[in-house]
Amino acid sequence: MRSIRGFTILEWMLATTIGLFLLAGIFSLYVASRNNTYQLQTYNELQENGRLAMNLLLQDLxxxxxxxxxxxxxxxxxxDVSSMVKLMAGNDCLDERGEHGGTFPSSDADGVLRPFLARHTNHNGVLNADLSCLQHIKLQPDSDVLALKRVIGAPINSPNITLNPLRIYLAGNVNQALFFAGKDSDLLGLVTHLVGAKIWEFQHHVYYVQEVNGIPELRLIQLTDQMRATYSLPLVQGVEKIRVLLAVDDSIPADGITDRYLPPEKISPAIWNTFAITGIRLFLLVRAQERSLGYRNEQIYQLGDLSLPPFNDNYQRLLLQSSVQFRNSHAEITH
Incomplete structure (x- = not known):
């Protein structure tokens, strides 16, 4: 009879060792493929969040x-300019001018409406100048805050006007303007003396970055007749930094041409008041919500004049930038 010979112990050990090496290689490829897929998904999410945040800001700006x-x-x-509504100091967002620098203009010599205002936070998250609605909020360090004022949408010309009682409106023509609350019942009486006046919804938005549960996010304060300035709305998660450089027209009289770019902390009150700002360069730094294992972020991010050293924290980041020209700016204040 023919004998049947099996594997020796040495052959089994060699086969097992080769098999383990093959399994280790396959597992390494699987882990690398999974990490690459995860990092790609994270990057796509960064792009989506970044585009969303940028579009929201650009549309308003x-x-x-x-x-x-x-x-x-x-x-x-x-x-020629009057207001039938006044927010309480606790419900408003006052700048360094105090009661003369809120949502509405005042009659004070320094009480002109500032359509655009920006502030900067230092390494401790402290603003470089007053903005009362953010006093009790822990702001993101080394980031900017944007305050915008404008009317929105098409004018309300219907003879049977229905207004939102929680909103603020502006009625005006080329020579006169009137601010009033939507809850005011005597609407026709308010605007009768404004010949050919149109009515628009007025908005005062304040954008800032705050970290919530370890995730930075872009947030919005929308000041209305009833909403407190301390109430904010989350917009986009992952937005870590906002930085703006303001295009300033120093010419007298103004020629609408940018003479220099300055960060918010170097803009004087006089420039804010005359709004000799022709536009901005906007930079957004967006961070992933979760760490990527094995990913080392050693990149230096340049947000205009602000240079951020490598984070080395395993978070993926994406830097976006854009420019905006202010079409509704004015170079001097009419008295």
């Missing part, structure tokens, strides 16, 4: 200073 037929003129309370 492009209309900054649009005040209907009264666009391009400095608003200060006088015989």
């Amino acid at each position: 492009r209309q900054t200073g649009f005040l209907g037929d009264y666009s391009g003129q400095g608003l200060r309370l006088n015989d």
